[in-house]
Amino acid sequence: MERAKCLELIYPEIEDKLVVTIMGACAQELYDLGHRESFFYLQHAMGLASSIGLGLARHLPHEKVIVLDGDGSALMNLGTFATLARYRPSNLVHIIFDNGSLLSTGGFDSHTTAGITDLAAIARGAGIEHAVSVTETMGFGEAFVEAMERADLSVIVAHVDAVGPDIYGMDFALPENAFRFKRCVQERRAATGWKPPPRPGSVGSA
Amino acid sequence: MTVSYDNSKAVFEGIKAAGITSISALPETWLGLLLQRAEDDPDVDLIQVAKEEEAIGVAAGAYFAGEPHVLLMQNHGFFGAMNGIISLAQLYSIPLCMLIAVRGHWGEPYPWHTRGGIVTEGLLRALNIPYEHARDPEAVAKQIAEAYTFSRSSLSPVALLLTRDLMED
Ligand SMILES: Cc1ncc(C[n+]2csc(CCOP(=O)(O)OP(=O)(O)O)c2C)c(N)n1
Numbered sequence: 001m002e003r004a005k006c007l008e009l010i011y012p013e014i015e016d017k018l019v020v021t022i023m024g025a026c027a028q029e030l031y032d033l034g035h036r037e038s039f040f041y042l043q044h045a046m047g048l049a050s051s052i053g054l055g056l057a058r059h060l061p062h063e064k065v066i067v068l069d070g071d072g073s074a075l076m077n078l079g080t081f082a083t084l085a086r087y088r089p090s091n092l093v094h095i096i097f098d099n100g101s102l103l104s105t106g107g108f109d110s111h112t113t114a115g116i117t118d119l120a121a122i123a124r125g126a127g128i129e130h131a132v133s134v135t136e137t138m139g140f141g142e143a144f145v146e147a148m149e150r151a152d153l154s155v156i157v158a159h160v161d162a163v164g165p166d167i168y169g170m171d172f173a174l175p176e177n178a179f180r181f182k183r184c185v186q187e188r189r190a191a192t193g194w195k196p197p198p199r200p201g202s203v204g205s206a
Numbered sequence: 207m208t209v210s211y212d213n214s215k216a217v218f219e220g221i222k223a224a225g226i227t228s229i230s231a232l233p234e235t236w237l238g239l240l241l242q243r244a245e246d247d248p249d250v251d252l253i254q255v256a257k258e259e260e261a262i263g264v265a266a267g268a269y270f271a272g273e274p275h276v277l278l279m280q281n282h283g284f285f286g287a288m289n290g291i292i293s294l295a296q297l298y299s300i301p302l303c304m305l306i307a308v309r310g311h312w313g314e315p316y317p318w319h320t321r322g323g324i325v326t327e328g329l330l331r332a333l334n335i336p337y338e339h340a341r342d343p344e345a346v347a348k349q350i351a352e353a354y355t356f357s358r359s360s361l362s363p364v365a366l367l368l369t370r371d372l373m374e375d
Pocket residue numbers: 022023024025026044045046069070071072073074099101102103104105110289
């Protein structure tokens with residue numbers, strides 16, 4: 001199973017959702033399917049995609065938040081599973097593409113390569129009830145549909161090949177992605193009737 | 207040593223007065239009474255993390271969502287959060303308003319805190335993180351509001367250092 005194929009499969013469902021993806025190959029594969037203002041690409045800080053997802057999901061109950069993670073990134077922040085289990089955001093779907101590789105940094109084996117470390121079991125052990133492992137594209141699709149329909153925190157560990165795109169590049173700078181993503185999130189929140197708190201400098205004189 | 211009940215209250219009231227509705231934290235002695243108040247307050251959402259670096263992600267999510275947020279941690283947690291601060295907050299121009307309990311400085315009786323206390327300000331300077339010391343319970347509410355305002359206008363991490371003078375009786 002290839003991650004790019006999995007992303008292609010779910011793209012019609014996630015293109016209007018808030019999506020936080022890890023760096024490199026995964027980010028590029030999502031971008032290549034078509035950038036949306038509701039996509040945030042975490043290009044360097046390993047492990048924090050799910051933490052950003054928690055911060056979003058917790059404050060935006062009307063949204064479904066999708067996190068696209070990797071085995072190497074998830075292994076850098078195993079505590080996140082316990083934090084997610086504790087707060088159990090019902091609107092968060094945490095997908096971990098386990099390619100057994102640190103692909104985006106040259107393809108070194110990760111701890112999951114030999115199949116010894118089971119990230120779904122770690123998630124379950126941390127207290128996440130709905131954490132499944134899938135190895136076939138069909139199974140991935142089914143797990144994804146269930147996760148989207150379920151009003152509960154879901155973790156999907158998708159075992160994929162260690163392959164990525166040939167060409168890398170995006171047509172915006174990193175802060176620009178953050179600015180546009182924030183604007184998008186806030187406009188969607190405002191559409192629910194929510195009013196943003198006043199910005200610094202918006203009252204009084206400069 | 208006892209943690210100051212009155213000054214913990216002053217800090218919490220300062221956080222509330224600054225319009226903060228969301229807090230991420232990892233508990234430690236000086237923050238205990240403060241976090242108890244946050245937990246008991248229905249208007250404040252407290253998210254306790256397993257490691258401080260997670261809170262950088264949570265804070266970024268809260269910022270994107272438009273929710274006024276502060277982070278509470280001790281200085282050793284700031285050390286453990288550093289890559290998140292640099293490679294998420296600073297790289298993407300995401301504000302962080304960090305209230306950091308500075309253990310291991312003037313008057314510190316516990317040896318295990320001291321190395322961290324000694325290097326804290328040097329590390330803040332190395333990261334270009336603006337900081338102020340909070341020592342006076344009368345001034346702390348204003349300092350919190352100013353720290354939050356500055357983090358938002360500069361789109362960068364800022365730190366208000368909670369000192370022994372403030373946090374202990
Ligand atoms: C703290 C830190 N250490 C090392 C790196 C170098 N690095 C960049 S991508 C990467 C691997 C990411 O692996 P994974 O999350 O499994 O995603 P994949 O690239 O395999 O899709 C590493 C180690 C980094 N970005 N940050």
